[in-house]
Amino acid sequence: MIGLFTADEVRAAEAPLLAATPPGTLMQRAATGLATVCARLLGSTYGRRVVLLVGGGNNGGDALFAGASLAGRGARVTAVLLDPQRAHPAGLAALRRAGGRVAAAGDRGTDQLIARADLVLDGMLGIGGRGGLRPDAAELTRAAAEGAGITVAVDVPSGVDASTGAVDGVAFPAMHTVTFGAVKRGLVVGEGRGHAGRVHLVDIGLAPHLPPPGVRQLTDPDAAARLEPPSAGDDKYSQGVVGVVAGSATYPGAGVLCTGAALRTRPGLVRYAGAAAEGVRAAWPEAIVTAGRPGEAGRVQAWVVGPGMGTDDAARDVLAEVLATDVPVLVDADALTLLAREPGLVRRRSAPTVLTPHDREFERFGAPVGADRIGAARRLAAELGAVVLLKGDGTVVADPDGTAFVNGTGTADLATAGTGDVLSGIAGALLATGLPAAEAAAVAAHLHGRTGQLAARRGPLIAGDLVRRLPEAVGRVRGIPVDGLGDSGA
Numbered sequence: 001m002i003g004l005f006t007a008d009e010v011r012a013a014e015a016p017l018l019a020a021t022p023p024g025t026l027m028q029r030a031a032t033g034l035a036t037v038c039a040r041l042l043g044s045t046y047g048r049r050v051v052l053l054v055g056g057g058n059n060g061g062d063a064l065f066a067g068a069s070l071a072g073r074g075a076r077v078t079a080v081l082l083d084p085q086r087a088h089p090a091g092l093a094a095l096r097r098a099g100g101r102v103a104a105a106g107d108r109g110t111d112q113l114i115a116r117a118d119l120v121l122d123g124m125l126g127i128g129g130r131g132g133l134r135p136d137a138a139e140l141t142r143a144a145a146e147g148a149g150i151t152v153a154v155d156v157p158s159g160v161d162a163s164t165g166a167v168d169g170v171a172f173p174a175m176h177t178v179t180f181g182a183v184k185r186g187l188v189v190g191e192g193r194g195h196a197g198r199v200h201l202v203d204i205g206l207a208p209h210l211p212p213p214g215v216r217q218l219t220d221p222d223a224a225a226r227l228e229p230p231s232a233g234d235d236k237y238s239q240g241v242v243g244v245v246a247g248s249a250t251y252p253g254a255g256v257l258c259t260g261a262a263l264r265t266r267p268g269l270v271r272y273a274g275a276a277a278e279g280v281r282a283a284w285p286e287a288i289v290t291a292g293r294p295g296e297a298g299r300v301q302a303w304v305v306g307p308g309m310g311t312d313d314a315a316r317d318v319l320a321e322v323l324a325t326d327v328p329v330l331v332d333a334d335a336l337t338l339l340a341r342e343p344g345l346v347r348r349r350s351a352p353t354v355l356t357p358h359d360r361e362f363e364r365f366g367a368p369v370g371a372d373r374i375g376a377a378r379r380l381a382a383e384l385g386a387v388v389l390l391k392g393d394g395t396v397v398a399d400p401d402g403t404a405f406v407n408g409t410g411t412a413d414l415a416t417a418g419t420g421d422v423l424s425g426i427a428g429a430l431l432a433t434g435l436p437a438a439e440a441a442a443v444a445a446h447l448h449g450r451t452g453q454l455a456a457r458r459g460p461l462i463a464g465d466l467v468r469r470l471p472e473a474v475g476r477v478r479g480i481p482v483d484g485l486g487d488s489g490a
């Protein structure tokens with residue numbers, strides 16, 4: 001698992017390390033790692049044009065030392081200083097010694113310099129940044145965004161809150177972020193995720209000093225460890241039976257997608273109960289289908305309730321019936337709308353409940369998501385005593401105990417009708433296996449994202465493609481290469 005940390009946690013971890021090492025050691029480690037990544041991205045360094053955007057703190061210091069190293073390898077490096085009085089003196093001296101040039105933000109020609117650069121390194125603000133970029137920094141950011149060079153952020157893209165991913169105004173649009181010691185939360189969640197690009201972690205010896213992470217990201221092996229294949233002793237009941245209540249007579253689609261996703265994730269046994277029975281039976285002869293109430297479906301180890309079921313009184317009664325059971329329940333879509341009107345239905349449960357809202361559904365529970373998505377999901381989880389899976393680019397899963405996950409596999413291609421129904425089916429199937437609810441939700445988000453990535457490689461995807469590609473994605477997560485796709489990881 002990848003631990004995700006706040007700026008304060010990183011600062012606290014740095015303190016003993018700074019005290020135990022000679023001055024400047026950590027910055028040298030950071031700058032060496034940074035220069036290595038930049039050189040790799042450039043391919044060759046000789047004669048390449050590199051512009052450093054340099055703020056008045058240590059983030060600028062990292063950029064200056066890395067720039068000195070690139071200049072030493074033949075790159076034509078110019079530092080653009082936001083605040084010449086405060087630029088890191090030793091870093092500046094090192095750059096000059098290596099033959100680098102120095103300009104000030106606002107000097108004539110700075111924009112053209114940035115426009116023509118092969119690589120722009122953003123060392124304006126790191127974990128010491130607060131609030132939005134000032135006009136001079138915003139101007140350099142705009143020039144870098146318009147230029148054709150590779151954009152690389154030092155530690156954190158300037159303008160992104162390292163702890164929450166919030167962006168107030170503009171932020172540096174990095175294609176790559178080279179981060180030091182620990183992955184900051186703001187690089188993988190909220191608006192920050194879109195600004196960080198690919199994240200490269202440079203080891204500066206911080207790991208032993210970091211606290212146990214309260215927020216984590218799953219890797220493929222983490223997900224695979226929670227997707228155990230059936231063993232010789234398993235039968236159709238022992239893998240976990242999931243029940244699905246979704247779709248309506250007029251709109252059976254949600255029921256078909258959700259049931260299909262559950263079957264494809266964990267094909268032991270899936271029971272369906274609801275008004276889309278006919279459509280579900282036709283699509284999935286493998287499922288056990290009733291048009292009756294959930295109680296008539298037979299015993300299950302987890303329920304999924306909500307997608308496409310409507311929000312009338314009959315739907316409300318079905319939801320209440322499912323929530324009155326003593327098994328884990330995943331509540332999605334229409335059932336979230338109903339639950340927001342009657343949150344008491346979930347508060348009195350003893351078995352785990354997972355809610356899977358998108359932003360608008362989340363807001364129905366009383367407050368908008370806001371810029372701090374992890375904080376928002378944690379608040380609602382604590383308030384309702386339920387796991388909250390807040391969908392988005394970097395889906396957040398928050399457990400009522402305060403621990404959380406941020407998903408790393410999402411793709412914009414998943415923003416299409418019905419993909420949420422598929423996620424619910426996957427998560428329901430995993431809940432039925434007995435995984436802790438937050439882990440089931442996090443693994444589901446991971447697998448859903450991987451499936452989306454696989455499906456999108458062949459062109460635009462629709463939700464049904466996800467159902468079809470799920471078995472392949474499970475194999476891929478388990479490390480089995482996918483034929484014909486030149487599979488390469490993320």
Ligand SMILES: NC(=O)C1=CN([C@@H]2O[C@H](COP(=O)(O)OP(=O)(O)OC[C@H]3O[C@@H](n4cnc5c(N)ncnc54)[C@H](O)[C@@H]3O)[C@@H](O)[C@H]2O)[C@@H](O)CC1
Pocket residue numbers: 014018026027028030055056057058059060062124125126127128129130131132133134154155156180204
């Ligand atoms: N502390 C350490 O040991 C290490 C720090 N490193 C680097 O140091 C960075 C943190 O350095 P600093 O603490 O000096 O802070 P920064 O370099 O992130 O910020 C510098 C200063 O800018 C000012 N500032 C804050 N928000 C601003 C805004 N919106 N507009 C303009 N100015 C603003 C503040 O006075 C802040 O202290 C890390 O992100 C990392 O890049 C690395 O060298 C590794 C080791």
Ligand SMILES: [K+]
Pocket residue numbers: 059122123124125126153154155156157158
């Ligand atoms: K930065």
